[in-house]
Amino acid sequence: MDRLLLHSGIAAALLFFIVPTILVFTRRGFDLERHAISMLSLGEGGWMMKAVFVVSGLLVIASAWGLHQELMRGLGGIVAPLLIGGYGVGLVLAGIYDAPEGLGFPPGVPEEQPPEMTAEAKLHSLAFMIAFGSLILSCFVVALHFWQVERLFWAAASLIAGCALPLLIGLGVSMTIAPGIAFYWAAMLGWLWIAAILAVLGPAA
Known part of the structure; x- marks a missing residue:
């Protein structure tokens, strides 16, 4: 059962990819150079992206419980599952509350950014911060767990992921590179890391 719960997180990664x-x-x-992937939840057909957010979030929450059941004690068994569960909660909230319209998407809306964010858009942004904040912190907690059990390759991989994620987000926010592209690759890196660590964490970890 614990393995099945862990594999639910891998299924979430495949779904979101x-x-x-x-x-x-x-x-x-839709133009990835201009639009964040969360904007895919807007307009006609947006229900598909909303469903991806909610379903993948619930699967991640299930995998966090499976991770706790596998590891049980210490940072690996308590703090890491809480943070990964927080990532899942952020995803579910992102599916409930829509991203702001703008930049010509969905088709028919003005080409510029809206002058101010709606309450729903603010909640979506909060969901984004909860999700990625939890994910980034979990990278460092899991890195420490792997270090303690002398699995140095995975400790290094988790540390690199934890540094790369905020870097990509920062590059997008500062528009050093196209925000949509930066956020897309940050999301995919995060999912790759989650799938990888859930695949290797188990009773012997």
């Missing part, structure tokens, strides 16, 4: 990537190339008017 496959469906949004297809939508990026098939949704009319």
